[in-house]
Amino acid sequence: MNKQLFTQKSTAIGFKLMLILLFVLPIGIGLIGTWLPALGYMPSIGSETISWQPLLAVFTHPSTATSIATSLSSSILSTLLSFIISQCICMQLYQTSSWRWLHSLLAPLLAIPHLAFAIGLAFLLSPSGWVMRLLSPGLTGFSIPPDWLIVNDPYGLSLALALVIKEVPFLLLMSIAAMGSFNLNKTLQVAASYQYTRSEAWLKLIFPQMYPQLRLPLLAVFSYSLSVVDLSIILGPSAPATFSVLVNQWFSDADVEMRLLGAAGSTVLLMIFILIAVCFYGAEKLVKLAAKEWLVAGAARRVSSHNNSFKRLFSYIFGGLILGSTLLSIASLLVWSFSRQWRFPDFLPNLWSMKYWHKSWQQLLEPLMNTTVIGLSSALIGVLLTVILLHWQSQQQSAAPRRCARSSSLQANWLWIVYVPILVPQVSFLFGIQVLMINLDLDASLWGVIWVHSLFVLPYCYLTLSKVFLQYDDRYFQQGCLLSGSKWRGLLRVKLPMLLKPIAFSFAVGFAVSVTQYLPTLYIGAGRINTITLESVALASGSDDRISAVFALWQFALPLLVYVIGINLPKIIYYHRKGL
Amino acid sequence: MTTGKCHALLENTATVFQLQKLTVSYRGNALFKEITLSLKAGQILVMMGPSGCGKSTLLAAIAGSLSADFNIAGDIILLRKSLLGLPIEQRKIGIQFQEDLLFPHLNVAGNLLFALAKGDRQQRKIEVREALASAGMQGFELRDVSTLSGGQKARVSLLRTLLSKPKLLLLDEPFSRLDDKLRQGFREFVFAQVRKMNIPVILVTHNLQDCLNQQFYNLESGAFEVLS
Numbered sequence: 130m131n132k133q134l135f136t137q138k139s140t141a142i143g144f145k146l147m148l149i150l151l152f153v154l155p156i157g158i159g160l161i162g163t164w165l166p167a168l169g170y171m172p173s174i175g176s177e178t179i180s181w182q183p184l185l186a187v188f189t190h191p192s193t194a195t196s197i198a199t200s201l202s203s204s205i206l207s208t209l210l211s212f213i214i215s216q217c218i219c220m221q222l223y224q225t226s227s228w229r230w231l232h233s234l235l236a237p238l239l240a241i242p243h244l245a246f247a248i249g250l251a252f253l254l255s256p257s258g259w260v261m262r263l264l265s266p267g268l269t270g271f272s273i274p275p276d277w278l279i280v281n282d283p284y285g286l287s288l289a290l291a292l293v294i295k296e297v298p299f300l301l302l303m304s305i306a307a308m309g310s311f312n313l314n315k316t317l318q319v320a321a322s323y324q325y326t327r328s329e330a331w332l333k334l335i336f337p338q339m340y341p342q343l344r345l346p347l348l349a350v351f352s353y354s355l356s357v358v359d360l361s362i363i364l365g366p367s368a369p370a371t372f373s374v375l376v377n378q379w380f381s382d383a384d385v386e387m388r389l390l391g392a393a394g395s396t397v398l399l400m401i402f403i404l405i406a407v408c409f410y411g412a413e414k415l416v417k418l419a420a421k422e423w424l425v426a427g428a429a430r431r432v433s434s435h436n437n438s439f440k441r442l443f444s445y446i447f448g449g450l451i452l453g454s455t456l457l458s459i460a461s462l463l464v465w466s467f468s469r470q471w472r473f474p475d476f477l478p479n480l481w482s483m484k485y486w487h488k489s490w491q492q493l494l495e496p497l498m499n500t501t502v503i504g505l506s507s508a509l510i511g512v513l514l515t516v517i518l519l520h521w522q523s524q525q526q527s528a529a530p531r532r533c534a535r536s537s538s539l540q541a542n543w544l545w546i547v548y549v550p551i552l553v554p555q556v557s558f559l560f561g562i563q564v565l566m567i568n569l570d571l572d573a574s575l576w577g578v579i580w581v582h583s584l585f586v587l588p589y590c591y592l593t594l595s596k597v598f599l600q601y602d603d604r605y606f607q608q609g610c611l612l613s614g615s616k617w618r619g620l621l622r623v624k625l626p627m628l629l630k631p632i633a634f635s636f637a638v639g640f641a642v643s644v645t646q647y648l649p650t651l652y653i654g655a656g657r658i659n660t661i662t663l664e665s666v667a668l669a670s671g672s673d674d675r676i677s678a679v680f681a682l683w684q685f686a687l688p689l690l691v692y693v694i695g696i697n698l699p700k701i702i703y704y705h706r707k708g709l
Numbered sequence: 710m711t712t713g714k715c716h717a718l719l720e721n722t723a724t725v726f727q728l729q730k731l732t733v734s735y736r737g738n739a740l741f742k743e744i745t746l747s748l749k750a751g752q753i754l755v756m757m758g759p760s761g762c763g764k765s766t767l768l769a770a771i772a773g774s775l776s777a778d779f780n781i782a783g784d785i786i787l788l789r790k791s792l793l794g795l796p797i798e799q800r801k802i803g804i805q806f807q808e809d810l811l812f813p814h815l816n817v818a819g820n821l822l823f824a825l826a827k828g829d830r831q832q833r834k835i836e837v838r839e840a841l842a843s844a845g846m847q848g849f850e851l852r853d854v855s856t857l858s859g860g861q862k863a864r865v866s867l868l869r870t871l872l873s874k875p876k877l878l879l880l881d882e883p884f885s886r887l888d889d890k891l892r893q894g895f896r897e898f899v900f901a902q903v904r905k906m907n908i909p910v911i912l913v914t915h916n917l918q919d920c921l922n923q924q925f926y927n928l929e930s931g932a933f934e935v936l937s
Contacts, residue, residue, distance in 0.1 A: 315810055318774050321797035322804050323824045323873040333823070337814040425815065425822035427833070428798075 144521055145543065151514060152546050155562065155584055156553050160399070162561020166392035173564075174385045183393035190390070192369035197401065200372040203285030203365070204354035205405070207292035212347055214293065214447050215300035219308070220331045221444035224317075231448065232305070238298040238455060240692050242645045244662060245685035247291045247363045248669050248677060249458025251280045252465055254287060257473060259461050265474040274473055281367055288364040288371070292357075294451050296350045300343070306596075307342035308335075325428045328440070333424050340413075345544070348406055349551045355402055356554030359647035359666050372398060373556050377648070380560060392560055399557035459685065465678035485675040492664075492676075493683065499575070500644055500660040500687060506579045508639030511586035512632060518591065519598035520620065526599065547588050555585075559652045566653055573655040581649045586639040593635040597628060630699040637695030641688035661687065723749040726877050726909045731783035733763065733770050740766050742931030743783070748877075748909035753900070755920045756913045758928035764913045767928065768879050771911070772804050773797040787877055803875030807882045809866035811854040817841070817865055818850035824873040840868045844898065860891045864898060871902055878903060880912040884919065892916075 165171065169180040187193055222228050253259050257274035265271040280287050313335060320330035361371040369375060376398060380391035465471075466485060468478035545552075562581060563572060571577035601624070609623030610616050625632065650660050661684045668677040727747040732739050740763035748754055758764055769775040771785055774797055785792045792800050811820050821837045841849055844864045849857075857865065863883070870878070883899065884892045896919065903910050912919060923936040 311813075312808065312810065315806060315808065316812070318772070318797060318804065319806075319810055319870075321774075322772065322800075322802055322870075322875065324798045324801075324826075326798060334812055338812070425819045427822070427825050427827035429827070 140521075141525060144518075144525065147518065147521075148543065148546050151518075151587060152549050156549055156558055158565060159558030159561035160553070162564045163392050163395055163558055164561075166389050166560070166564075167396040169389060171389060171392075173567075174388060176386075176389060183389040184397070186390050187393045187397050192375055193372070193394075196369040196372045196375045197397075199283070199285045199366055199369075200355055201401070201405075203289040203292070203371070204351060207289040207296065207354050208347065208351040210289070211293045211296035211300055211350065212343075214451075215297050215304055216336065217440070218297070218301060218444045218448055219304050220328065220335075221441045222448070223308070223313075225441075227445070227448075231301070234452065235298050235302050235305075236692075238452070239302065240641060240689055241295075241455060241459065242641070242662075242684050242688060243291075243295050243357075244359050244363070244645060244647070244665055245462070245681040246295060246455060246458050247360045248665065248681040249460075249462040250287075250291050250294075250454065251363055251669070252461040252674070252678070253454070253458050255280050259457065259476075262474055262476055272474060280364055283366045285361075285365050285371060288361055288366075289354075291360060291364050292354045294454055296354070297447075297451055300346060300350065303343055303346040304339060307339040310342065311338055323428060329429060337424075344413075345548045345552070348409065349548060351405065351409070352402055352552050352554050355405075356398060356556050358556065359662065362666055363669050372401075373554070376556055380652075388560075395554075395557045395560060398554055402554050402557070462678045462681050462685070465675055466682055468675060485673070485679050489676055489679045493661075493680070496659045496661045496664045497683065497687075499658055500662070502575065503579050503582055503650075503658075503660065504640040504643040504687070504691070507582035507586045507643045508590070508636050510579070510583040511590040511639040512594075512636045514583075514587055515590040515594050515635065516598075516625070516632065519594060520624070523599055523601065523603060547591050550584050550588050555648045559648055563652045563655075572653060573657040575658060577653045578650055578658050581653045582643045582646055585646060585649065586642045589642045590635045590639045593638050594631055597631045601628060629702065633695040633699050637688070637692045640691045640695075644684065644688050725750050725788060727784075727786040728771075729784040729786065731767075731770070731781070731785060733766050733775070734780045734782070735778065741928050744928075744931065745783075746926070748911075750909060751904060751907045753903065753910045753912055753921055755925040756911060756928055757915065757917075757920075757925045760915075762929045764928055765881065768804070768881055768911070768913060771877075772802050772879060773800050801874075801876040803870040803873055803878045805867055805870050805878065805880045805883045807884075807886045809862040811857075811862055811866055811869075813855060815854070816850070817846075817852045817854060817857070820854060820865060821869050821872055824869045826874070836872065840872055843902070844868055859887060860895060863887060863891070863895050867899060867902065871906060876908060878906075878908055878910045880910060880914075882913055882915065885915065892918075 166176075167183055169176055169178055169182055171177075218231070222231060251258075255261075255274075256277050256279060261269070261271070261274065269275075316334055316338075317327065317330055320334055321327070325333070356373045358373050358377050361374045365371045365374060370378070372394070376391055376394035379387045379394055382388075382391075464478065467481050467483065469480035469482040469484060471478035471480075559581075566572040566577045566581075569577075571580075605627060606619050606624040608619075610619035613619055613622065644660075645662060646660075647662050647666060650658060650663055654660075654663075661680060665677070665680040665684050668680050724747045728744045731744045732741070734740060741758075744767075746754070756764060756767075766775065766779070770779070770781055771792070773792065773795060775781070781793060787801070792802075812823065815823060818834075818837050821840060822833055825833050825836060837850065838847075841847060846861060846864065849861070849865075854862065854865065863886075867883070880899070884896055887895055900921070914920075917936060920936055925934060925936070926932075927934050
């Protein structure tokens with residue numbers, strides 16, 4: 130009895146160690162490997178004295194103040210806006226006929242990579258883009274594109290706009306998951322029977338129950354907005370750039386001394402992130418405190434149906450704008466890629482051609498191969514590790530049925546570990562990992578890139594699979610073990626085939642995450658491993674728009690293809706099995 | 710308990726709630742036989758029937774939470790006003806489900822205050838204190854609802870519904886989640902509280918022991934029956 134208890138406890142500890150090993154340790158090593166140069170210690174370039182010099186140099190650099198201000202304003206603005214919009218949409222459209230629609234639109238919207246969308250949006254909004262063409266010359270009187278800075282505006286507004294459009298669907302997905310964890314319909318009914326209007330009931334009862342589950346996704350959105358580099362290069366301001374781009378420029382400077390400044394800059398970025406994260410948490414506590422009385426003060430006695438339909442209209446408009454701009458961005462990529470000659474106020478090109486698709490082919494082959502190999506390998510690693518982790522976790526849960534409630538709360542307490550690779554800004558630790566890879570002689574190798582990609586793929590695989598895996602009725606697995614006489618056969622021939630659908634989907638998500646990685650490929654690949662994403666960024670900041678459109682479309686199409694296969698393959702395999 | 714229209718007319722003065730020739734249909738199929746009945750203040754109607762005979766649909770039709778796919782014929786009248794077409798929040802009906810649905814982000818007092826109408830802060834606090842005292846739960850104001858026992862949760866949940874001062878109470882199998890020992894105590898608590906409120910009640914149940922006066926309405930046969 131005692132021994133059994135002991136082994137169970139030790140596997141629980143082993144499991145936590147495994148989580149830390151996979152999700153926290155690499156990031157920790159990367160952080161330390163960045164902090165040391167930030168403090169002046171980098172023997173490989175002959176700097177061995179610890180000092181504050183690099184950190185001080187960050188603050189005395191002429192561009193730092195402005196670029197930090199732009200980064201902060203655009204990231205906070207986009208995070209708050211996307212959060213508010215997503216919550217408005219949930220509140221107004223839940224239980225309406227549009228809700229189903231919205232639900233089915235989320236997956237395709239999420240599948241579009243940020244970068245491909247951003248390149249499309251830049252085409253759409255630029256002075257010679259579709260929006261301006263639609264208004265010209267009729268409304269604007271322009272016969273040549275105006276000399277305006279719409280994209281790359283100095284305040285980072287176009288960057289913030291792109292982030293909002295991309296993050297609203299993500300937060301909606303997370304909100305829907307949070308809404309499933311309690312009895313929403315009956316809660317609304319009870320509140321209505323106490324004479325609460327729907328909006329008030331939502332704010333006082335539904336939102337406070339959802340928020341604890343939205344905290345980490347919200348921080349992840351903020352971290353991404355603050356530290357994103359590829360999107361900022363396409364849409365952000367250029368002189369000075371956002372802080373993440375500035376740090377990235379320091380790192381890639383020809384002068385190796387600048388590495389110290391880069392490391393110090395990325396450490397400052399991390400500190401900014403932590404500071405704002407603490408502020409988010411503080412703001413939550415303050416709001417909670419301030420709302421304490423209001424929450425239980427009773428229903429406001431006003432019946433305002435007009436107001437309500439107005440709010441609903443607002444949500445429809447936001448939803449429509451997000452969907453519309455996404456579709457138009459992809460459409461403008463398509464039109465550009467097939468155009469040959471396109472005079473300014475014309476709505477469509479005068480001459481169409483396949484020339485640029487042909488022309489891009491030779492340039493495309495190597496990055497396409499690299500992207501596919503890296504994507505498939507890291508998704509495979511991510512799904513394999515996830516399956517091992519989750520199977521282990523589910524065995525632990527079923528071994529301790531009495532403490533079921535406790536083990537599930539344990540899981541909630543440990544969930545943030547899974548979020549670590551998503552939460553910590555990439556710029557702030559990738560340099561350390563790069564240094565490590567150089568020491569291991571793995572830099573610029575395909576293996577190194579695959580490994581670093583799987584760091585970021587793993588959390589997404591885990592998040593997409595954990596719910597179905599932990600809810601799976603393990604008695605099927607136990608029957609499989611008993612009947613086949615082997616745990617392996619029980620796992621491989623019963624449990625995993627039954628879960629093929631979510632596993633295939635998780636693989637597709639992992640692949641898509643890998644395809645969109647920019648900084649990890651750039652740092653670990655050391656410029657020698659070229660991918661579609663790297664090429665798209667390089668092309669978008671110069672050269673020909675039409676080639677750039679072709680590459681952006683490839684970046685869009687590749688994950689889409691894997692999604693389509695991942696969703697349909699299980700359906701084909703189990704065509705005659707209705708129970709799955 | 711009044712069963713026919715004639716009886717209803719005779720006792721019209723005290724009638725608070727009426728169902729008049731009520732049927733609910735879904736895609737043209739009636740879900741139960743036409744109901745006509747009326748309830749006086751303080752009267753408890755026990756409704757039974759096998760599962761799937763439309764009990765929850767009837768309750769949803771009365772409460773106003775039925776989706777638009779259902780078709781309601783006849784009339785539902787509370788305090789001389791038809792409820793048809795009114796949203797839930799204007800019907801003044803309390804609903805008690807088998808789940809307690811206590812709000813986990815609020816403490817016991819918060820849950821109870823939530824249902825109370827706006828008003829003087831001190832007065833509302835006193836009302837909450839008195840309600841808790843009536844349930845033998847003095848001093849439970851600041852307790853986290855998740856630390857309450859099953860019986861305590863059920864009582865707080867009912868108190869919450871009653872504090873919203875409904876004019877009609879619907880009880881949807883409120884005892885079915887409790888074990889036998891708790892059931893008996895909670896049932897007596899509910900009936901005592903309801904008598905004090907002096908409002909009509911419809912109690913949907915599976916358990917014969919819940920029948921007051923040995924009489925119940927059988928939704929399947931569409932008639933009152935007496936326990937033998």
